[in-house]
Amino acid sequence: MTAHDAAVLARELARLEEIYADGIRAFLPENSLFERERIIAEVSNKREIAFVCGLLNEGENEAALILELIARARERDPAAPVEHMVEEMAYYLRTSIDPAWQLAARPPSATAAVAYLRAVLEARVSRLRGAPPSRVPAFVRDRRLLERIEECEAPASPAANAPNT
């Protein structure tokens, strides 16, 4: 994982935190006695609450947790080996979409994974806003979306990097 990828991951994880809060906001009833905003502000692990609210499935929650661990490891030590965690994270994310998707054609990518999580979460929160109260819409899961993002995130081939002549 490059330093640039680590920076992108940290930035996107911060964005995920905002989407978790947004999702919890959309999930919980608006009630002044309930003090929804205070609860959201004080909850330290918004991802787990988003998971409990049904905004993440088990594999996605695990993948998001591992992405946080990767970011933390790289923040502590920019040279920390994280490839083993990226591989594990990608397994959880792939099988969260399709349990039979055990082997991937491309190397796993933390930045692709966080981009995928952001896309599906934003879609779910948006659907939740339009759904009847207390009804969590069916999960958006999209293998083609993850594959497309991974393709975009994959290191460019030498030919693609060659200067135009």
Next chain:
Amino acid sequence: MAGKIDVAPVAFFGHGSPMNTLDRNRYTEAWRAFAATLPRPRAIVVVSAHWYVPGVRVTASLQPRTIHDFNGGFDPALFAFRYPSPGSAFVADRIAELLAPERVERDATWGIDHGAYSVLAHLYPDADVPVVQLALDRTKSPEDHYRLARRLAPLRREGVLIAGSGNVVHNLELANRLRGAAPFSWAERHAERVRAHVAGHAHDRLVGYRDDGDDARLAVPTPDHYLPFLYVLAQRQSDETATIFADGIEGGAISMLSLSFGA
């Protein structure tokens, strides 16, 4: 079962289903037969696949609770099962001392999980040997786990049984889909590779399993169940051969390979 311990054996158990806690089958009978050959340990340190968390932790409770760390659908008797062995603050401290300068958190919230008691219920049914669990730090690479585990070696001379509990092949996603099926060919190949590398003392290949291609990726899709095996492997002395006391593949994708060194 008797005798003074010079160097305590170490053992890895392919624990399989949580129901092995209560069941009597060829695996649990093999574990019992193995235990009958062991000198009584002063304590047991269990590295279980089911305590996989960020950071190195060790159970510090003197009366660790029994943790039913599995989802519903199992026999209610399993949820009622208790393994009331004592803990050991002394052994917990000793582990922390041996692993220094690694920071080891004394954890009073975790107890004995099913990775540990599904095996211990057969090894020591009276639960009269102190048990300490050592967590798997999920942020560490297999190489780092192996290096860390090497530092536990003095425990063997202190009469402590080091037990790993996991599975060298563990793909629950595929096993659940094909319950009762014949073993997958990749599962058999990976298990055979493990046995061959153990026999050939090729620890580097066992630690570096991620380089073994698709068979290894399918057999070890996540490291949690494989890493306890590395903790046992790391204790092996150069002249010790392995004794395989249980073996087989369940559900097509769960290896029950159980082996020891120094027994």
